[in-house]
Amino acid sequence: MNFAELGLMPQLLEAITAAGYTDPTTVQGEAIPAALAGTDLLVSSHTGSGKTAAFMLPALQRLATQPGGKGKGPRVLVLTPTRELALQINRAALDYGKGMRNLRTAALVGGSSYAHQLRSLERPVDIAVATPGRLIDHLERGRIDLSRVEILVLDEADRMLDMGFLEDVENIVGRTPATRQTMMFSATLDGVVGNLARKLTRDARRIEVVTSEQQHANVEQIVLYADDLSHKTKLLDALLRNPDMQQCVVFAATKMAAEQIAIQLEESGFRAAPLHGDMHQGQRNRTLQGMRDGRTQVLVATDVAARGIDVAGISHVINFDSPRQAEDYVHRIGRTGRAGRTGTAVTLMGHHERHRTRDIERYTGQPLRIETIIGLEPRRRPTTGKPSFGPSSGPRGGDPRRSRPSGAPGARPAHAGHGAYAPHGAAGAGAGPRSERYQPGAAAPRSRAR
Numbered sequence: 001m002n003f004a005e006l007g008l009m010p011q012l013l014e015a016i017t018a019a020g021y022t023d024p025t026t027v028q029g030e031a032i033p034a035a036l037a038g039t040d041l042l043v044s045s046h047t048g049s050g051k052t053a054a055f056m057l058p059a060l061q062r063l064a065t066q067p068g069g070k071g072k073g074p075r076v077l078v079l080t081p082t083r084e085l086a087l088q089i090n091r092a093a094l095d096y097g098k099g100m101r102n103l104r105t106a107a108l109v110g111g112s113s114y115a116h117q118l119r120s121l122e123r124p125v126d127i128a129v130a131t132p133g134r135l136i137d138h139l140e141r142g143r144i145d146l147s148r149v150e151i152l153v154l155d156e157a158d159r160m161l162d163m164g165f166l167e168d169v170e171n172i173v174g175r176t177p178a179t180r181q182t183m184m185f186s187a188t189l190d191g192v193v194g195n196l197a198r199k200l201t202r203d204a205r206r207i208e209v210v211t212s213e214q215q216h217a218n219v220e221q222i223v224l225y226a227d228d229l230s231h232k233t234k235l236l237d238a239l240l241r242n243p244d245m246q247q248c249v250v251f252a253a254t255k256m257a258a259e260q261i262a263i264q265l266e267e268s269g270f271r272a273a274p275l276h277g278d279m280h281q282g283q284r285n286r287t288l289q290g291m292r293d294g295r296t297q298v299l300v301a302t303d304v305a306a307r308g309i310d311v312a313g314i315s316h317v318i319n320f321d322s323p324r325q326a327e328d329y330v331h332r333i334g335r336t337g338r339a340g341r342t343g344t345a346v347t348l349m350g351h352h353e354r355h356r357t358r359d360i361e362r363y364t365g366q367p368l369r370i371e372t373i374i375g376l377e378p379r380r381r382p383t384t385g386k387p388s389f390g391p392s393s394g395p396r397g398g399d400p401r402r403s404r405p406s407g408a409p410g411a412r413p414a415h416a417g418h419g420a421y422a423p424h425g426a427a428g429a430g431a432g433p434r435s436e437r438y439q440p441g442a443a444a445p446r447s448r449a450r
């Protein structure tokens with residue numbers, strides 16, 4: 001199926017071609033025709049699935065083909081959990097809508113100036129992309145009116161609820177017309193999200209196209225066990241010197257850790273920058289722009305700050321601190337392997353965190369491969385590469401070849417032989433002995449140099 005067959009108008013098809021998209025993603029193929037028909041949608045999909053275009057293209061088509069009612073309030077309202085995501089969606093609206101005359105959008109997000117946002121609300125707005133907190137501020141001050149909303153999109157609804165926005169979301173939706181079309185996108189459609197969906201939608205079409213397995217089939221997922229902080233630092237250094245590394249997001253558990261790691265990496269000669277919630281919006285925007293321009297090679301980020309980041313050059317995600325929840329893991333690794341590319345996610349795991357490996361495998365239904373870097377092996381031999389689920393016990397069986405313990409006879413990492421992790425130049429920053437190839441644990445010599 002191609003985009004023209006989905007029923008999109010020529011201006012939008014031109015913008016899609018200019019964006020370099022040739023075929024609709026699965027979620028776009030399913031959602032666009034239904035959205036164009038005015039149906040409410042409940043879509044289970046993740047970032048990276050092309051969901052933004054799935055709701056934005058039909059919304060733009062409606063704006064272009066139907067006159068709006070009287071007033072200045074937005075005709076399309078998109079609610080999304082984070083500032084970064086909101087700015088990204090706003091940019092996508094302008095990109096996809098560049099063939100449309102006088103399209104006006106407003107990004108209403110926390111952390112940026114009220115004055116600018118108020119100016120953007122002085123004239124009629126077509127699309128408002130907002131985080132719930134800031135939109136409530138504007139509503140309470142009487143600066144925005146939602147009575148003109150024709151299409152309401154709740155993006156990453158599960159995340160908004162996790163962040164405690166349920167009341168705000170209900171309050172906001174209560175101020176939009178009951179006749180609106182509602183599209184809800186969420187990683188899960190169960191539990192609280194399901195309850196909210198039942199309240200807010202009418203005869204919604206449910207679309208569940210992206211399984212977690214499909215979503216990350218293009219991301220190689222690896223665990224390296226680390227003895228302590230100093231070992232982790234050496235592993236990180238070695239990984240970043242991998243010649244296959246284009247750009248990387250390193251995840252840290254706290255804002256302070258993100259700052260410290262970024263400083264250390266800069267001192268080791270990497271073009272690194274931190275990204276976390278204590279930075280002003282302007283700083284965060286500049287940092288992200290640095291990633292997009294390729295000036296920054298390594299972004300050291302916290303979970304919330306990095307959510308939704310969409311930079312095609314991110315070839316690697318490194319979990320310096322392992323994620324606390326399996327769900328965070330999925331969001332983290334979704335920063336790589338974007339726009340049809342492949343990616344690699346490496347999690348540095350302390351020995352005491354072994355249970356997290358199992359939690360992640362259960363959640364994603366995919367085995368994590370346990371590896372070591374020659375010369376940087378952990379003192380304690382990693383014994384389990386075996387996923388805790390089997391063909392019958394887990395959501396999906398997984399490939400038995402890939403689920404063998406890394407030290408098992410015959411175990412061979414998919415990339416052995418092309419040296420994907422050869423830590424060239426690993427001698428830098430005290431990384432220990434030179435090694436040419438990344439190999440399975442038992443086959444590698446024990447570390448001597450640490």
Ligand code: AMP
Binds near residue numbers: 053
């Ligand atoms: P999203 O899931 O909306 O965050 O989109 C993820 C990435 O996929 C973004 O970089 C989009 O530009 C890109 N994208 C969206 N639709 C397509 C498509 N049909 N073909 C190729 N890339 C796409």
